Amino acid sequence: MMLKIKKLIDVPIRDACEAWNKGFADYYVNMQMTAGQFTFRFGWDELSPDYSFIAYYDGLPAGIILNGIITTNGKRLAWNGGTAVAVSFRDKGIARKLMESTMELYKQEKVDVASLEAFTVNDxxxxxYESFGYRTVDNLLFLKKTESEEKSLGNIPEIPGYSLHHGLAHEIRDLSFYQHDAPWKTQWNFIRNGESIVVKDRNGIAAAYALFQKRNGKIILLQCAADERLPNKPELFQYMINHLLQTESRTVSTYNLPEKNKLLINVLEKAGFKEEFTDQKVPLKQVFMKKIMT
Structure with a gap:
């Protein structure tokens, strides 16, 4: 029996796609992709075939790990965008070998912080990941609400002294309270056709923002934050959520929402947002894990 680990840059794309699809064939949600979709994802998620690995077992694609590395605010950040081993090749130590190759690469690339997400039920x-030094820093929630058509036609209650401004995702990147430590795919630069709303005070100073994406007739809320110094954060959150619910979409879902955002989650739950589940009735909930490399 022969196990070989290679960089993705050195193998055919069809092998990488096969390893991905077979590795995630029995996953909690549908992760299957065509070769075109698989290739496209590298660009949007800033993953790199130079940083990613594939495992061959007896010459067959058996496992895969996708990685991305970027520099933000002077720090080298790495993200594990998916680790999977085909069912027929499990219990052979392949995932561990892929992780060993990844950790060695992270050291070579002088990564400061590595992160990943995993389903809470995926013990x-x-x-x-814990055996390689990762630690859970937060839980990530998937909540959802569909507003009735009657309510969506109502007026949004105003907040005296504040106004709401619609823009693109990149327009919130320089706000002093932008959430740079949020999960990888909720960052403004990884959101395809991303949009934003910013609540400003009467002096034009930003007080809060929401970062979102319109997809398949729904709104996916990626980030929602307010200036920590303000005492009226719940009201600001409610103002933005009401606005999103009264768009033509009417359905708003959170994606990888950090549980530490207690005030926001309280507003969402009071507004009627409920936990989402997979088709197999598994709660859509992930752990957010980080490893300090330096």
Whole structure:
């Protein structure tokens, strides 16, 4: 039996796509992709075939790990965008070998902080990541609400002294309270056709923002934050959520929403947002894990 680990840059794309699809064939949500979709994802998520690995077992694609590395605010940040081993090749130590190659590459690339997400119910994967020094820093929630058509036609209650401004995702990147430590795919530069709303006071100073994406007739809320110094953060959150619910979409879902955002979650739950589940009735909830490399 022969196990070989190679960089993705050195193998055919069809092998990488096969390893991905077979590795995630029994996953909690549908992760299957065509070769075109697989290739496209590298660009949007800033993943790199130079930083990613594939495992061959007896010459067959058996496992894969996708990685991206960027420099933000002077720090080298790495993200594990997916680790999977095909069912027929599990219990052979392949995932561990892929992680070993990844950790060695992170050191070579002088990564400061590495992050990843894993389903809360995926104990096996979480234990593997913990064995490499990752620690859970937060839980990530998927909440959803669909507003009735009657309510969506109502007026949005105003907040005296504040106004709401619609823009693109990149327009919030320089706000002093922008959430730079949020999960990788909720960052403004990874959101395809991303949009934003910013609440400003009467002096034009930004008080809060929401970062979102319109997809398949729904709104996906990626980030929502307010200036920590303000005492009226719940009201600001409610103002933005009401606005999103009264767009033509009427359905708003959160994506990888950090549980530490207690005030926001309280506003969402009071507004009627409910936990989402997979088709197999598994709660859509992930752990956010980080490893300090330096």
């Amino acid at each position: 096996r994967a979480i234990r593997l």
